[in-house]
Amino acid sequence: MNTKKLFSSIFSITLLLILFTGLPGCKKSEGKKIGFLYSSNITIRFNKESKFFKERAEELGAQVVIDHAADNDAVQYEKAIQMMEEGIDLLTLIAVNINTAENIVKEAKARDIPVIAYNRLIANSDLDVYISGNxxxxxxxxxxxxxxxxxxxxxxxxxxxxxxxxxxxxxxxxxxxxxxxxxxxxxxxxxxxxxxxxxxxxxxxxxxxxxxxxxxxxxxxxxxxxxxxxxxxxxxxxxxxxxxxxxxxxxxxxxxxxxxxxxxxxxxxxHPLKEIAYKAAEVAVDILNGEKLDKKHEISYSNNGFKDVPTIQISSIPVTKKNIDEVLIESGFYTREEIY
Incomplete structure (x- = not known):
C-alpha cells in the first residue's frame, strides 16, 4: 500500500469513528432539554435549587427550562404537558400533590420521557429516580x-x-x-x-x-x-x-x-441545597446518557405503591446559634450581613 492510500485509509477510519462515537470531548447530553417543574415559590429553597440544578446541568451540556405551579396541582399538570409538548427529554418534578402527580408521570412515560421525583415521592407511579433528604x-x-x-x-x-x-x-x-x-x-x-x-x-x-x-x-x-x-x-x-x-x-x-x-x-x-440540586442534575444527565446509576451513585429504594423506586438520599445538618456561622456563612450559603 502506498503512502497516499495509507493516508486515505486512516482518514476514512477516523471519519467513521467520529461518526459513531462523536467528536472528542463531545457530551452525549449536548442539546438535550430537561424540565424542572416545582410546586411553588412559597418554599424559598425550591427557587434556589432550581437555579443550582440548571447551573450544573448546563455545565454538563444539557438545557434546562424552569417553572413552578403556584401550589396548584391542576396548573402543574398543564405546565408539565406544555413542557413535554415543547420537547423536554426528561422531567424533574417537585409535586404539588404526590397523588394527583401520578397523572403527570403517566403522560411522561407514554412519551418515553424519564421522570425524577425531587424531594417528594410521587405515589403509584413509574418513576425513574427519587432524590430526597433523610x-x-x-x-x-x-x-x-x-x-x-x-x-x-x-x-x-x-x-x-x-x-x-x-x-x-x-x-x-x-x-x-x-x-x-x-x-x-x-x-x-x-x-x-x-x-x-x-x-x-x-x-x-x-x-x-x-x-x-x-x-x-x-x-x-x-x-x-x-x-x-x-x-x-x-x-x-x-x-x-x-x-x-x-x-x-x-x-x-x-x-x-x-x-x-x-x-x-x-x-x-x-439541607445542602447546592449539593442536592447538583446531584439531581448529574443523575438527570446520567439518565439521558444511558448510564447505569448504581455504578456512579449510592442507591437505596423507596416503595411508592407501584414499584421500588431507586432513591438517592442526602443528609441534612442541624443548625443552632452555636454553629450558624460555621454551617451557613463559612459555606457561602448566606453572607453575615444577610443573617445579622
Whole structure:
C-alpha cells in the first residue's frame, strides 16, 4: 500500500469513528432539554435549587427550562404537558400533590420521557429516580434537639401536609423519638396536627386557636418547616412567649436564621441545597446518557405503591446559634450581613 492510500485509509477510519462515537470531548447530553417543574415559590429553597440544578446541568451540556405551579396541582399538570409538548427529554418534578402527580408521570412515560421525583415521592407511579433528604434522620435531629432543651414538659407538633410523604415519614420519626419519653411520663403531647400545603397562615391559625382554648403552658413546638416556625413565633409573641418556648424548623430559610440569632427560634435543619440540586442534575444527565446509576451513585429504594423506586438520599445538618456561622456563612450559603 502506498503512502497516499495509507493516508486515505486512516482518514476514512477516523471519519467513521467520529461518526459513531462523536467528536472528542463531545457530551452525549449536548442539546438535550430537561424540565424542572416545582410546586411553588412559597418554599424559598425550591427557587434556589432550581437555579443550582440548571447551573450544573448546563455545565454538563444539557438545557434546562424552569417553572413552578403556584401550589396548584391542576396548573402543574398543564405546565408539565406544555413542557413535554415543547420537547423536554426528561422531567424533574417537585409535586404539588404526590397523588394527583401520578397523572403527570403517566403522560411522561407514554412519551418515553424519564421522570425524577425531587424531594417528594410521587405515589403509584413509574418513576425513574427519587432524590430526597433523610426524613428519619430529620425527625430524630429535630425531636432530639427539643428533648435536650426541654427533657420534660408539654409539646406541640405542627407538621407539613398529610398528603406529602415527607411529612408522614417525618412525623413517624418524631413520634418514634419521643415515644420512650412519653411512656416514661416526661413528655406530654398537648396537640399534634398536619398543616395543609405546609401553609404558614394555617399553622398560625391552628396554634392561635389551640392557645386560646388551652391554658396549659407549652414548652416546645416541633415545627416541620421554617415557614411554619416563623408563623408560630408570631403567635407566641402575642402571648409574650417568644424565645421562652423551644421552636424547631427545617430548610434554613433566612427569616428563621435571623430568628435563631435573636433567640426566638432555636434550630433549623439545613439541607445542602447546592449539593442536592447538583446531584439531581448529574443523575438527570446520567439518565439521558444511558448510564447505569448504581455504578456512579449510592442507591437505596423507596416503595411508592407501584414499584421500588431507586432513591438517592442526602443528609441534612442541624443548625443552632452555636454553629450558624460555621454551617451557613463559612459555606457561602448566606453572607453575615444577610443573617445579622
Amino acid at each position: 426524613n428519619d434522620e430529620l425527625g430524630k435531629d429535630m425531636a432530639g434537639y427539643a428533648l435536650k432543651q426541654r427533657p420534660s414538659g408539654n409539646y406541640v407538633i405542627l407538621n407539613g401536609d398529610r398528603f406529602d410523604r415527607n411529612a408522614v415519614e417525618l412525623m413517624e420519626s418524631i413520634d418514634k423519638t419521643l415515644k420512650p419519653h412519653i411512656d416514661a411520663g416526661k413528655i406530654n403531647i398537648l396537640y399534634k396536627t398536619y398543616i395543609e400545603n405546609w401553609n404558614p397562615d394555617h399553622a398560625a391559625h391552628e396554634l392561635n386557636q389551640f392557645m386560646k382554648a388551652n391554658p396549659e403552658p407549652i414548652d416546645a413546638i416541633i415545627s416541620g418547616f421554617d415557614g411554619l416556625s416563623v408563623a408560630c413565633i408570631d403567635v407566641l409573641e402575642k402571648y409574650d412567649l417568644a424565645g421562652k418556648v423551644i421552636v424547631t424548623g427545617q430548610d434554613a430559610q433566612i427569616e428563621s436564621c435571623r430568628r435563631i440569632v435573636e433567640g426566638t427560634q432555636h434550630m433549623t435543619m439545613y
